[in-house]
Amino acid sequence: MHSAAKAYGQVAQQIANPRELEARLLLKAAARLQHVREDWDKDPSDLGEALLYNRKLWSVFLTSVTSPDHEMPAAIRQNIANLGLFVMNHTIEISRDPRPEALVALININREIAAGLLGQP
Structure with missing residues (x-):
């Protein structure tokens, strides 16, 4: 887990806009899941x-938004944390009972959050 956070931090320093970085990482995770779904x-x-990639990414998000010094309003942080917990639980369910249609929820969540981060409707 530490290596994922470290890699995230290194890339974040290279890109001026952290929101754009987060959106790109979410879209990458969604694309990987979509590829698996299409080639099932x-x-x-x-x-x-x-x-695993998606879970590590959401672990970093969860760690970030649950930090007491995070600048985001508490209500938004709570919503992101709730989504993160859903992602973790849903990932466990998929691992136990792999089905391509189960990936849709993770793909959609990642895409919707990425769109919000990029300011898209």
Whole structure:
């Protein structure tokens, strides 16, 4: 987990806008999950790696928004934390009972949060 946070921090320093970085990472995770979903019948072997990437990303978000010195309003932080907990629990469910349609929720959450971070409707 530490390596994911470290990598996130290093990339964040290279990009001026942290919101844009977060959006890009969420879109990358969504794309990986979408690829697994689309190729499920051919080869679902990338499922574990895609779920792991998404889980690490959300772990970083959860750690960040639950920090008492985070600048975001408490209500928004709570909403992000709740989404993060859903993502974690849903990931466990998918790991127990892998189904391509179960990936849709994770893909949509990542895309919607990314759109919000980028200021898109």
